[in-house]
Amino acid sequence: EIVMTQSPATLSVSPGERATLSCRSSQSVSSNLAWYQQKPGQAPRLLIYGASTRATGIPAGFSGSGSGTEFTLTISSLQSEDFAVYYCQQYHYWPTFGQGTKVEIK
Amino acid sequence: EVQLVESGGGLVQPGGSLRLSCAASGFTFSSSAMSWVRQAPGKGLEWVSGITSRGGTPFYADSVKGRFTISREDSRNTLYLQMNSLRAEDTGVYYCAKVLAVSGLYFDYWGQGTPVTVSS
Numbered sequence: 586e587i588v589m590t591q592s593p594a595t596l597s598v599s600p601g602e603r604a605t606l607s608c609r610s611s612q613s614v615s616s617n618l619a620w621y622q623q624k625p626g627q628a629p630r631l632l633i634y635g636a637s638t639r640a641t642g643i644p645a646g647f648s649g650s651g652s653g654t655e656f657t658l659t660i661s662s663l664q665s666e667d668f669a670v671y672y673c674q675q676y677h678y679w680p681t682f683g684q685g686t687k688v689e690i691k
Numbered sequence: 692e693v694q695l696v697e698s699g700g701g702l703v704q705p706g707g708s709l710r711l712s713c714a715a716s717g718f719t720f721s722s723s724a725m726s727w728v729r730q731a732p733g734k735g736l737e738w739v740s741g742i743t744s745r746g747g748t749p750f751y752a753d754s755v756k757g758r759f760t761i762s763r764e765d766s767r768n769t770l771y772l773q774m775n776s777l778r779a780e781d782t783g784v785y786y787c788a789k790v791l792a793v794s795g796l797y798f799d800y801w802g803q804g805t806p807v808t809v810s811s
Contacts (some may be wrong), residue, residue: 628801634791672735674797675735675792676795676797679752681738683735
């Protein structure tokens with residue numbers, strides 16, 4: 586099983602600031618990496634796939650980068666609706682998710 | 692508009708069974724691979740099972756292999772998950788999810804989830 590590790594567990598950011606979230610895999614997953622956003626009581630929403638391709642309807646303020654074992658999700662200017670938990674997921678082999686990063690208001 | 696609506700969750704005793712359903716609409720269900728993903732209370736996401744389009748080849752996480760069975764009924768646009776020999780650690784919200792592309796198991800649409808509680 587490929588283990589996904591996200592950091593930090595919690596990120597405190599002021600509205601309008603940039604947020605940078607990290608995700609590391611225990612072995613190379615090439616670019617087979619997706620990011621999701623989940624708000625309380627809601628289902629996850631796909632943000633990024635292929636490590637850097639935004640899903641349909643996702644604003645340009647969300648960007649993904651990386652390949653191999655190191656990945657980053659960047660939110661360029663945090664809006665109130667962006668405060669949520671973010672998960673990375675590899676699909677190079679059977680899917681596994683990171684434990685999540687909670688982005689909270691500073 | 693794509694919609695996925697799960698049903699069938701509830702409270703069941705350890706060792707019991709449940710059958711979850713997911714009614715799909717707004718896309719060509721028969722052409723789409725599908726999956727079940729679960730989330731234990733206050734925890735992260737765990738992929739449980741998947742099934743390919745048309746031929747319906749199933750795949751399972753090791754944690755549920757031999758106990759859960761995924762199936763699909765394309766004529767009814769419905770996905771199922773038969774869960775047997777349930778354990779306390781199977782407790783959580785179960786989401787039905789549509790696979791975006793043949794390039795990999797990642798999910799562009801999710802249902803609202805159905806809760807499963809395994810407890811005596």
